[in-house]
Structures are given as C-alpha cells and as structure tokens.
Amino acid sequence: MWHRQAKHCPICGAALVEATIEARARQRCSACAFVLYLNPACAAAGVVVNPRGEVLLVKRAIDPWKGYWALPAGYQEIDEGPELAIAREVAEEAGIEARVLGLLDLFFIESDPRKPANVAVYLCGAEAVEPRPLSDDVSDAAWFALHALPEKIGFDNYRRILSRLADRSGYPPSTWSHLDELLGRDR
Numbered sequence: 215m216w217h218r219q220a221k222h223c224p225i226c227g228a229a230l231v232e233a234t235i236e237a238r239a240r241q242r243c244s245a246c247a248f249v250l251y252l253n254p255a256c257a258a259a260g261v262v263v264n265p266r267g268e269v270l271l272v273k274r275a276i277d278p279w280k281g282y283w284a285l286p287a288g289y290q291e292i293d294e295g296p297e298l299a300i301a302r303e304v305a306e307e308a309g310i311e312a313r314v315l316g317l318l319d320l321f322f323i324e325s326d327p328r329k330p331a332n333v334a335v336y337l338c339g340a341e342a343v344e345p346r347p348l349s350d351d352v353s354d355a356a357w358f359a360l361h362a363l364p365e366k367i368g369f370d371n372y373r374r375i376l377s378r379l380a381d382r383s384g385y386p387p388s389t390w391s392h393l394d395e396l397l398g399r400d401r
C-alpha cells in the first residue's frame with residue numbers, strides 16, 4: 215500500500231509510530247519532531263500537436279498500462295515546474311522538442327496504483343519530425359490523427375482528454391487560439 219510503507223524516520227532513523235495529528239491518523243517519529251505528511255504527487259501530461267493536427271502518443275514499456283499508448287507524461291522533479299517537466303518528458307519519451315502553449319486541464323487522479331497525483335495537462339506544439347524514444351519507459355512513439363487513434367490507450371487518456379479535442383468547448387479558448395496559430399488556420 216502506498217500510504218503505509220515507511221517504517222523509519224528519514225531524518226534520524228528511529229521508528230515511526232501512529233499518531234493523531236491535525237485530526238488525521240498519521241505517522242510521526244518516536245524520537246524527533248518529524249511527521250510523515252502524505253501528499254499527492256505532482257505530474258504533467260502533454261497533448262502535443264504538430265502542424266498536420268496529429269497528436270503525439272507514446273507506447274508504454276512499463277507498468278502501469280504496459281503495452282498501451284498514452285500521452286507523454288511524468289512526475290515533476292523537485293526543482294522543476296510542470297511546464298518544464300512536460301517539455302523534458304516529451305524530449306525523453308519521444309525525442310521531440312515541444313513548445314508549451316497553455317494549460318488544458320488539471321486532474322486529481324486518485325486511482326493511480328503508484329500514488330495519487332495532481333496531473334497538469336498542457337497543450338503543446340511541435341514540428342512534425344519523426345519521434346524517437348530515448349527513454350526506457352517507452353517502446354515506441356508516433357503521431358496519430360485524431361480520427362485514427364490506436365485502440366489500446368491507457369490511463370483513461372481517451373475519455374478524459376483525447377475525446378474532448380474534437381469538441382473544444384471543454385477547454386479554455388486561449389489555448390486554442392495558440393493552436394490555431396500553430397496550425398496556420400483561422401477560427
């Protein structure tokens with residue numbers, strides 16, 4: 215279980231004990247003042263679109279969702295904001311240089327088996343260059359037209375995000391004006 219893994223204090227190494235702190239059952243150190251506050255992880259996902267209007271997906275080589283296609287995504291490092299994180303992940307997972315255009319959505323994903331997370335979903339633009347996966351986390355990366363998406367799409371990405379691309383009403387208008395500029399068309 216993700217929420218009861220620690221046995222020892224990361225500061226002094228003494229045993230952690232159960233305690234009620236700020237009205238919740240938590241773990242605190244039996245020797246020093248350390249309290250183990252559990253928070254969701256912070257992650258970013260990218261809807262990367264090229265000038266042909268295709269979206270970038272990566273095929274996962276690891277669980278969860280091994281063998282499924284998904285939007286490029288990953289956890290933030292401690293010293294990077296979500297925009298930097300998604301640009302880095304797209305570079306690592308697909309060898310693509312992405313330009314962040316705007317925030318599409320923010321999800322709280324409680325059901326992730328690793329840890330609940332806040333996932334910031336960014337609309338990004340990129341040139342239509344051939345993807346080249348550089349990370350061991352993915353086995354393939356490819357551009358897909360929205361009407362020809364693969365069947366096996368993980369993380370509920372289709373329902374939550376991709377199905378809404380055709381109907382822009384669910385996303386902030388400011389992001390789409392950037393995209394239209396990228397695609398060279400007027401709305």
Ligand SMILES: [Zn+2]
Nearest residue numbers: 223226243246
């Ligand atoms: Zn301690």
